[in-house]
Amino acid sequence: MDSQKVDLFILTNQKYFEPTQLQIIRERLQAADDAKLLALSSIDYKDPSMMLLVSIFAGTLGVDRFMVGDVGIGVAKLLTGGGCGIFALIDWFQIQGITRRKNFEALMQVLSY
Secondary structure, three states: OOHHHHHHHHHHHHHHOOHHHHHHHHHHHHHOOOOHHHHHHOOOOOOHHHHHHHHHHHHHHOHHHHHHOOHHHHHHHHHHHHHHOHHHHHHHHHHHHHHHHHHHHHHHHHHHO
16 A cells, blocks of 8 residues: 555544554555555444543443443443442543554454455
8 A cells, every 4th residue: 555545544543543553553554455445444443532431421331341342341341330330440541442452453354354
């Protein structure tokens, strides 16, 4: 993929990834062919800021974990009321990193095929 397309992708989607992951993404995108661009644009990235709000308002019900794909932890939070609020409180600090990691995993999965 040419450098303009890579730079455009990085600029438009950098909020969905950790800053340390951006260099890896840049290298993998430059090595990828242009056919991957359509697949990359179809990925539905979760916004870490929105996930923080979901975690604050519905974290005791496990909605935040269901949305990022951690169904097992979501069910545990739902059944225990967020671990009596403890799991919900911990997720307020972790959910943005978890969301960015899941976004990175989705991107790498598309780039590996």
